Amino acid sequence: xxxxxxxxxxxxxxxxxxxxVALAQTKVLKFVSWQKDERGVGDxxxxxxxxxxxxxxxxxxxxxxxxxxxxxxxxxxxxxxxxPPDIVHLASFEFQKFADAGWLDNLDPYIxxxxxxxxxxxxxxxCVWNGETVCTMMLYFGYFLAYNDDLLKxxxxxxxKNYAEFLEAAKKTTKDTNGDGIMDQYxxxxxxxxxxxxxxxxxxxxxxxxxGRWTDDKGKVSINTPQMVEGLSRWKTVVKNSLTPRDLxxxxxxxxxxxxxxxxxxxxxxxxxxxxxxxAKDQIKTAMVPFDPPVGGSSNVLAIPxxxxxxxxxxxxxFIKLATSDKFQATYATLGASPPPSPRADVTAAKAENPNFxxxxxxxxxASKAKVDRxxxxxxxxxxxxxxxxxxxxxxxxxxxxxxKTVAATMQQxxxxxxxx
Amino acid sequence: MKSRFSLDLARPSRxxxxxxxxxxxxxxxxxxxxxxxxxxxxxxxxQNVNIARLDQPRRPFTIANYERLFTSPDFWNAVWVTLKLxxxxxxxxxxxxLGTALLVNNKFxxxxxxxxxxxxxxxxxxxxxxxxxxxMFDSSFGLMNWVFITIGLIDTTVNWFSSPNAxxxxxxxxxxxxxxxxxSIMMLAGLQSIPEDFYNAARVDGANSWxxxxxxxxxxxxxxLGVTLVLVMLWVFRDFxxxxxxxxxxxLKATQSxxxxxxxxxxxxxxxxYASAIGIVTLIVCVVAxxxxxxxxxxxx
Numbered sequence: 195x196x197x198x199x200x201x202x203x204x205x206x207x208x209x210x211x212x213x214x215v216a217l218a219q220t221k222v223l224k225f226v227s228w229q230k231d232e233r234g235v236g237d238x239x240x241x242x243x244x245x246x247x248x249x250x251x252x253x254x255x256x257x258x259x260x261x262x263x264x265x266x267x268x269x270x271x272x273x274x275x276x277x278p279p280d281i282v283h284l285a286s287f288e289f290q291k292f293a294d295a296g297w298l299d300n301l302d303p304y305i306x307x308x309x310x311x312x313x314x315x316x317x318x319x320x321c322v323w324n325g326e327t328v329c330t331m332m333l334y335f336g337y338f339l340a341y342n343d344d345l346l347k348x349x350x351x352x353x354x355k356n357y358a359e360f361l362e363a364a365k366k367t368t369k370d371t372n373g374d375g376i377m378d379q380y381x382x383x384x385x386x387x388x389x390x391x392x393x394x395x396x397x398x399x400x401x402x403x404x405x406g407r408w409t410d411d412k413g414k415v416s417i418n419t420p421q422m423v424e425g426l427s428r429w430k431t432v433v434k435n436s437l438t439p440r441d442l443x444x445x446x447x448x449x450x451x452x453x454x455x456x457x458x459x460x461x462x463x464x465x466x467x468x469x470x471x472x473x474a475k476d477q478i479k480t481a482m483v484p485f486d487p488p489v490g491g492s493s494n495v496l497a498i499p500x501x502x503x504x505x506x507x508x509x510x511x512x513f514i515k516l517a518t519s520d521k522f523q524a525t526y527a528t529l530g531a532s533p534p535p536s537p538r539a540d541v542t543a544a545k546a547e548n549p550n551f552x553x554x555x556x557x558x559x560x561a562s563k564a565k566v567d568r569x570x571x572x573x574x575x576x577x578x579x580x581x582x583x584x585x586x587x588x589x590x591x592x593x594x595x596x597x598x599k600t601v602a603a604t605m606q607q608x609x610x611x612x613x614x615x
Numbered sequence: 616m617k618s619r620f621s622l623d624l625a626r627p628s629r630x631x632x633x634x635x636x637x638x639x640x641x642x643x644x645x646x647x648x649x650x651x652x653x654x655x656x657x658x659x660x661x662q663n664v665n666i667a668r669l670d671q672p673r674r675p676f677t678i679a680n681y682e683r684l685f686t687s688p689d690f691w692n693a694v695w696v697t698l699k700l701x702x703x704x705x706x707x708x709x710x711x712x713l714g715t716a717l718l719v720n721n722k723f724x725x726x727x728x729x730x731x732x733x734x735x736x737x738x739x740x741x742x743x744x745x746x747x748x749x750x751m752f753d754s755s756f757g758l759m760n761w762v763f764i765t766i767g768l769i770d771t772t773v774n775w776f777s778s779p780n781a782x783x784x785x786x787x788x789x790x791x792x793x794x795x796x797x798x799s800i801m802m803l804a805g806l807q808s809i810p811e812d813f814y815n816a817a818r819v820d821g822a823n824s825w826x827x828x829x830x831x832x833x834x835x836x837x838x839x840l841g842v843t844l845v846l847v848m849l850w851v852f853r854d855f856x857x858x859x860x861x862x863x864x865x866x867l868k869a870t871q872s873x874x875x876x877x878x879x880x881x882x883x884x885x886x887x888x889y890a891s892a893i894g895i896v897t898l899i900v901c902v903v904a905x906x907x908x909x910x911x912x913x914x915x916x
């Protein structure tokens with residue numbers, strides 16, 4: 195009996211040992227992303243991971259999803275604890291804090307050694323921090339207009355071409371359709387609840403068209419200008435008159451639009467897959483935004499942490515090289531339904547699959563040409579505080595019915611104080 | 616032969632060692648999980664640190680974070696919001712909790728079901744409850760606006776999360792709904808420990824229901840009540856998820872409590888030294904408030 199037990203114990207120990215040896219032979223790279231499980235772009239990441247693992251036998255990528263809402267906290271905790279993920283995926287408005295803390299490796303030597311051509315790469319300039327390239331840009335986008343053709347036709351409206359036409363269409367299509375005293379159809383849709391960054395992007399539809407910029411080319415705050423005052427007035431008109439549903443998150447607004455409750459929506463390439471699953475799919479058409487220039491900007495980046503081993507850094511660079519290769523930039527266009535940042539990517543297949551692809555490219559180019567970005571130059575480090583301040587002062591303008599001129603002056607003063615900190 | 620280093624726990628003079636040995640794992644864990652981070656926070660609050668890292672060299676000692684804190688209108692606003700929340704939510708949790716406990720303490724048909732329904736909000740995960748309330752109070756498509764308009768209480772929709780007062784009201788309602796079952800359960804346990812003889816004697820003396828409540832029930836519940844109130848107040852003081860998911864502290868900082876402000880400074884603005892200072896002040900306020908509340912508890916319990 196005892197012998198049997200001992201034999202069984204020895205067998206278990208041998209099995210455990212062999213499993214450990216097998217695990218030890220497999221190198222694991224950690225990759226944290228909020229885009230896992232996202233339709234389209236999540237599939238694209240999965241394809242890159244698969245190709246990487248095939249090209250590197252014995253190396254596995256452990257891909258973990260962290261929700262966008264908890265992403266900055268999680269990444270900060272991981273870096274602060276000295277255990278950053280090997281493959282660093284960050285939003286383009288948050289990587290600056292990590293770069294400033296010295297947590298991201300300089301990619302210039304890798305780029306030089308592998309002769310990676312990043313000329314003409316959309317949004318890549320944003321990745322230069324203190325004279326070093328600390329990341330590669332994975333998406334630069336431009337907003338397009340999606341409109342519900344049926345709702346416009348019912349009111350005898352054509353597709354708006356400028357702000358005046360847009361406002362008229364938004365007013366006419368905002369209505370209480372069942373007479374219960376509650377609006378149930380809206381002219382347009384903006385997120386007015388949630389993070390400051392998204393709130394600011396929504397406002398920028400109007401401020402950019404009015405000629406306003408948060409900062410100038412040199413990074414000097416330029417909010418207290420007639421153009422910005424006009425932009426703020428437009429934002430106040432749209433929100434105060436409830437031409438947009440109030441207090442909804444960006445995701446909820448997109449869903450309402452896809453279900454036919456909103457007539458006009460300006461948004462990025464990610465709106466298209468949502469429209470395809472909505473109830474009003476067949477009524478929705480697309481065009482260039484009625485504003486000039488369209489909202490646009492950099493979206494997310496890949497980087498290498500400074501704290502990992504040299505061997506891992508080389509592997510992560512291989513992963514970045516693969517993701518930025520012509521082949522995967524072409525599949526990014528098809529799977530991600532977005533214009534890839536690479537100027538060399540073959541987008542023929544994407545054009546054949548997505549009837550809006552040319553429009554997306556046109557919108558991206560228009561935003562890029564006008565040097566539009568959500569992150570104002572000179573306020574990169576303070577972006578979260580800045581966007582929160584802009585959101586709060588705009589909310590104050592709407593709630594307390596303040597003059598946009600006064601609000602612009604307050605924003606200017608507060609932004610300058612932030613910049614000096 | 617006995618080893619020189621053997622530990623004879625059976626010896627009367629060393630019997631207490633066993634107690635220490637058994638306590639050691641828990642004490643070490645508490646030290647690692649609670650005490651160590653607390654000391655790190657205190658240390659950080661005296662440094663000008665943006666993103667903290669344990670392996671970074673210590674920055675020079677400064678009290679700038681505390682100076683900035685006590686001169687910041689945002690901090691005093693957060694203190695005021697927290698205080699309002701603690702008072703309003705604790706009061707209503709107590710009133711509703713006691714009321715429902717008295718109700719389900721009576722014998723009636725369906726009492727078990729009633730007890731289950733009273734305790735139900737406590738069992739629902741906080742975030743799920745908050746998401747349900749967020750949809751109920753949604754300004755454009757929510758149930759509450761529809762109900763209020765249908766019964767004629769309002770004639771236009773209320774922007775629940777765009778108005779500072781309305782947002783504060785929604786936060787209070789959600790917290791009270793989530794918090795009162797705890798008071799109710801504690802009160803029910805307290806009520807069941809009151810001997811029936813007290814009530815019988817009072818009835819013989821001709822005391823009516825109100826007099827029995829004031830002179831027997833409430834005084835007998837005082838020990839449970841004191842501890843329950845402290846626990847509820849501490850919960851309101853440190854609760855984060857309800858406010859964060861519902862309003863994020865807005866609009867115009869109308870619902871920004873100290874816990875939301877700490878989180879925002881640490882993880883949105885990456886000012887961990889300043890955030891630690893807020894956290895330490897919050898901790899001190901909590902300790903002082905708890906001491907004041909339960910300082911007299913030994914006399915009562």
